[in-house]
Amino acid sequence: MVPEGMVSDRFNLPDADVTFRSSDQVIFRVHLRNLETHSDGFPPSAISPGSGEVVDLSEPAATLDLLFQYIYPQRQPDLTEIELPLLSDLAEAVEKYQVYSAMDICKIFMGNGLQDNPLTVLNYAVRHGYPDIADEAAPLTISLPLEEVGMHMHQMYMGSWLRYYGEWQKILELAYAEGWRIGHTSTCRISNSTTCPHWLAARQNVLIKLGARPGVLNDLAMIFTTAHGLYPCAIESLRQWEYFIVVKVKDIPKFRTFL
Ligand SMILES: [Zn+2]
Numbered sequence: 586m587v588p589e590g591m592v593s594d595r596f597n598l599p600d601a602d603v604t605f606r607s608s609d610q611v612i613f614r615v616h617l618r619n620l621e622t623h624s625d626g627f628p629p630s631a632i633s634p635g636s637g638e639v640v641d642l643s644e645p646a647a648t649l650d651l652l653f654q655y656i657y658p659q660r661q662p663d664l665t666e667i668e669l670p671l672l673s674d675l676a677e678a679v680e681k682y683q684v685y686s687a688m689d690i691c692k693i694f695m696g697n698g699l700q701d702n703p704l705t706v707l708n709y710a711v712r713h714g715y716p717d718i719a720d721e722a723a724p725l726t727i728s729l730p731l732e733e734v735g736m737h738m739h740q741m742y743m744g745s746w747l748r749y750y751g752e753w754q755k756i757l758e759l760a761y762a763e764g765w766r767i768g769h770t771s772t773c774r775i776s777n778s779t780t781c782p783h784w785l786a787a788r789q790n791v792l793i794k795l796g797a798r799p800g801v802l803n804d805l806a807m808i809f810t811t812a813h814g815l816y817p818c819a820i821e822s823l824r825q826w827e828y829f830i831v832v833k834v835k836d837i838p839k840f841r842t843f844l
Contacts, residue, residue, distance in 0.1 A: 593611055593649075596615050597614050602616060605640050608645050615653055620656060624684045625683035664694045692718070696718045704737050711742050745843040745844050753834075757801070760833070763830070769781060773818050775817075787816035
């Protein structure tokens, strides 16, 4: 990390012929030859060597310090140590400047981050054409607060996301209807009577947990396992109900089909 208003320690090479300035005013001096062979998206003004011009880039020094390491033949930075916000900035810069040597590794590490940061990863994946990652991250974004999605989902894809969310909402409605439709015929294991009073309580328990937000469909296993434990004689009906919902969730079209 380079302090503000300084010259990069790592990229201050004496015979460098291109000078960049980060958004936080750190100077980076690199070689045109390396830029040309490893990337394809730097501003054309940078590609007029020896002009002595300082080219301003919109990325902060921390991002450029990582980015430029990929255009030199050296050991690449250890991305396992990097937090997702910086990794995400790097991944964006890599795509923007077409730094080919870093694209695949950034894609892998962004994909690894989807459990913890599904929305950031979904945005990255849809904007840069990685549908596999988008399909995997999208279901997890359904569990996020709507206001968070509204604030951070890339505007261009908000319509796609809302249509996708609508599919989940429909499944939640079907899940409710199925809960009311399913009967309970097995004998009671607790009271030994033929009419088991526990199914009503079991159904009530699950309905309350299902609530009103479709993101709950990501937690089905937990909800039904808890209910099995509480209402063992309702287990067949609960299983039947859960299976119905799981199949419907599995049938939700992939996110890429909404793009
Ligand atoms: Zn019972």
